[in-house]
Amino acid sequence: MKALPRFVLPTAAALLLLATAAGSLFLGRVNISPAELLAGIVSPHASLAGLVVTELRAPRAVLAILVGAALGLSGAVLQGLLRNPLAEPGLLGVTNGAALGAVIAIYFGLAHVFAMATPLLGLIGAMGAGALTFAFGRTSSLTLILAGAAVSSLMAAFLAMALNFAPSPYAAYEMSIWMLGSFSERSWDHVALAAPFILAGMAILSTMGRAIDALTLGEVQAQSLGVPIDRTRVLVLLGVGLAVGAATSVVGSVGFIGLVAPHLVRPFVGHQPSRTLLPSALLGATLLLWADIGTRVIHTNTELRLGVITSLIGAPFFFWLLVRLRKLAP
Amino acid sequence: MTRLEASHLSVRRAGRAIVDDVSFAMTDGTFVAVVGANGAGKSTLLSVLAGLLTPDAGMASMDGAPVVRMDRRELARRRAYLPQNPRAEWPIAVERLVALGLTPQLPAFGGLPGGWEPRLSEAIAACDLTAHRLQPATTLSGGELARAMLARALIGEPQVLIADEPVAGLDPRHALDTMARLEALAAAGKLVVAAMHDLTLAARFASHLMALKAGRLVAFGPTAQTLTADLIGEVFDVEANVVGEGTGVYVDYRGLTDRG
Numbered sequence: 282m283k284a285l286p287r288f289v290l291p292t293a294a295a296l297l298l299l300a301t302a303a304g305s306l307f308l309g310r311v312n313i314s315p316a317e318l319l320a321g322i323v324s325p326h327a328s329l330a331g332l333v334v335t336e337l338r339a340p341r342a343v344l345a346i347l348v349g350a351a352l353g354l355s356g357a358v359l360q361g362l363l364r365n366p367l368a369e370p371g372l373l374g375v376t377n378g379a380a381l382g383a384v385i386a387i388y389f390g391l392a393h394v395f396a397m398a399t400p401l402l403g404l405i406g407a408m409g410a411g412a413l414t415f416a417f418g419r420t421s422s423l424t425l426i427l428a429g430a431a432v433s434s435l436m437a438a439f440l441a442m443a444l445n446f447a448p449s450p451y452a453a454y455e456m457s458i459w460m461l462g463s464f465s466e467r468s469w470d471h472v473a474l475a476a477p478f479i480l481a482g483m484a485i486l487s488t489m490g491r492a493i494d495a496l497t498l499g500e501v502q503a504q505s506l507g508v509p510i511d512r513t514r515v516l517v518l519l520g521v522g523l524a525v526g527a528a529t530s531v532v533g534s535v536g537f538i539g540l541v542a543p544h545l546v547r548p549f550v551g552h553q554p555s556r557t558l559l560p561s562a563l564l565g566a567t568l569l570l571w572a573d574i575g576t577r578v579i580h581t582n583t584e585l586r587l588g589v590i591t592s593l594i595g596a597p598f599f600f601w602l603l604v605r606l607r608k609l610a611p
Numbered sequence: 612m613t614r615l616e617a618s619h620l621s622v623r624r625a626g627r628a629i630v631d632d633v634s635f636a637m638t639d640g641t642f643v644a645v646v647g648a649n650g651a652g653k654s655t656l657l658s659v660l661a662g663l664l665t666p667d668a669g670m671a672s673m674d675g676a677p678v679v680r681m682d683r684r685e686l687a688r689r690r691a692y693l694p695q696n697p698r699a700e701w702p703i704a705v706e707r708l709v710a711l712g713l714t715p716q717l718p719a720f721g722g723l724p725g726g727w728e729p730r731l732s733e734a735i736a737a738c739d740l741t742a743h744r745l746q747p748a749t750t751l752s753g754g755e756l757a758r759a760m761l762a763r764a765l766i767g768e769p770q771v772l773i774a775d776e777p778v779a780g781l782d783p784r785h786a787l788d789t790m791a792r793l794e795a796l797a798a799a800g801k802l803v804v805a806a807m808h809d810l811t812l813a814a815r816f817a818s819h820l821m822a823l824k825a826g827r828l829v830a831f832g833p834t835a836q837t838l839t840a841d842l843i844g845e846v847f848d849v850e851a852n853v854v855g856e857g858t859g860v861y862v863d864y865r866g867l868t869d870r871g
Contacts, residue, residue, distance in 0.1 A: 284704070287722055364700040364701070488719065488720075490719075490720065491714060491717070491719055491720075494711060494714070495711055495714045496700070497699055497700050497701050497703055497708070497711065498697060498699065498700075498708070498711055498760075498763070499694070499697060499698065499700065501663065501692075501694045502692070502693070502694060502697055502763075504663055505661060505663060505687065505691070505692035505694075506687050506711070506712070506714040506715055507683040507684040507686065507687035507688075507714065508683075508714065509683060551703055551704055551707060552701040552702050552703050552747070553701070553703050553707055554701065
């Protein structure tokens with residue numbers, strides 16, 4: 282497919298995101314008519330409809346946009362850096378690190394002492410895992426992948442241990458359910474905690490375009506073109522650590538968005554890595570909003586969790602990707 | 612006038628000298644073929660000259676400035692480097708691949724500014740790739756890809772081109788074509804340094820020849836005077852005749868040297 286003009290895809294993706302975000306404010310478990318919701322938002326007096334939008338649905342939508350964009354952008358940058366179509370944000374260990382931090386908060390009952398303990402410890406866990414990956418993996422792309430895998434497994438081992446020794450069946454349930462990811466009961470406090478880290482991480486990642494373009498030629502040629510490979514690797518790890526670590530610590534593990542978004546974008550931009558960044562972020566946000574809308578409008582007895590939806594849709598995509606890769610490289 | 616110099620260069624790996632106390636100076640307008648057996652240190656020497664590898668001792672310098680301490684982008688504008696068997700990792704269009712050669716010239720964000728378009732078309736045409744301009748680079752044949760990578764290296768108009776085995780894996784037609792392009796570059800006043808194994812091609816196209824053996828510089832000088840049967844025997848442990856001269860010269864291998 283021929284690459285579309287430079288501005289077309291970002292514009293289309295931004296419009297789609299806007300429409301989806303607006304839709305997510307009007308759809309939900311509590312069925313309130315759009316007219317009533319609009320009246321609630323604009324009227325100066327507090328009303329149930331107004332509160333549902335400003336205190337429940339708006340923070341949820343903003344968080345979904347931030348987290349989805351962080352995952353989409355991280356996936357695009359990592360796939361470009363490692364030149365590996367299967368690279369995804371969890372690769373560097375920060376996702377499991379965040380999960381471990383959050384689970385520790387639940388394990389010791391800190392979450393019941395103050396509500397923000399879970400995301401706060403999640404953030405610390407993500408930073409710790411990222412630092413560990415950095416310490417062992419900064420020398421080359423291969424060691425980065427290996428260190429990420431090692432850190433991921435280590436965090437997973439601790440997670441399993443926490444579940445094993447859970448103080449009560451209820452705590453074990455709470456931990457495993459947290460790991461499935463959710464936007465329910467997320468407030469503006471969560472947005473305020475995660476947003477600075479996510480935005481800082483995304484700011485770093487968005488400067489990587491020129492470097493990952495040059496990496497299309499391989500590391501040696503990129504380096505000969507003046508790209509500082511070592512610094513690029515460190516900055517990507519830092520950016521992904523901040524953005525994905527903060528994202529995971531507030532909503533739990535959300536798979537596949539970071540893997541899928543860049544692939545959906547790539548054919549439309551002539552496969553040029555730098556041009557996948559912005560559309561991947563916008564599309565990641567849109568996909569996560571859709572997934573969140575799904576958890577709200579699909580009625581089940583127990584809440585359908587976010588991570589379940591993204592995996593249910595993402596895993597078949599993985600098969601499709603495999604078939605396509607097999608076709609490209611027979 | 613560009614001058615590329617090495618003074619007492621040494622690179623050691625695991626206690627072994629890969630490049631051992633190598634010194635020389637080369638100037639633009641020459642095409643230097645670097646020859647030597649596998650493992651003689653050709654690739655390592657080229658990496659050091661290109662500023663991609665810091666030597667353990669000695670230094671490589673361009674116009675008197677050590678290359679490892681030059682500004683990366685400034686260095687990238689002045690010399691281009693082509694590794695062995697370069698390949699494209701994503702199916703980007705050939706014109707995008709060639710435009711990547713302008714990375715050190717461009718600002719940190721955005722596409723290719725319109726002013727560069729004529730240069731891009733020119734570089735693509737110069738390497739006979741106009742018909743392949745929008746083709747995904749991953750679908751090019753070996754010879755086409757080699758030309759695309761050469762166009763990538765030359766689009767920024769570097770003064771020095773350092774290429775590691777640019778004709779490895781190419782069929783005779785594409786090998787001759789690539790060598791003619793490198794020769795033309797040198798004739799146009801650039802400095803071309805290329806590692807290679809085909810001594811006949813080196814003899815016909817390169818103005819100068821540099822021979823390495825076990826990391827040491829064995830010979831360096833104008834090709835006609837330097838490439839002799841004795842040198843080939845010393846460097847490769849094979850018996851060979853250098854037959855003819857000028858554009859008709861060829862190297863005839865007769866067998867292994869009996870080292871009994």
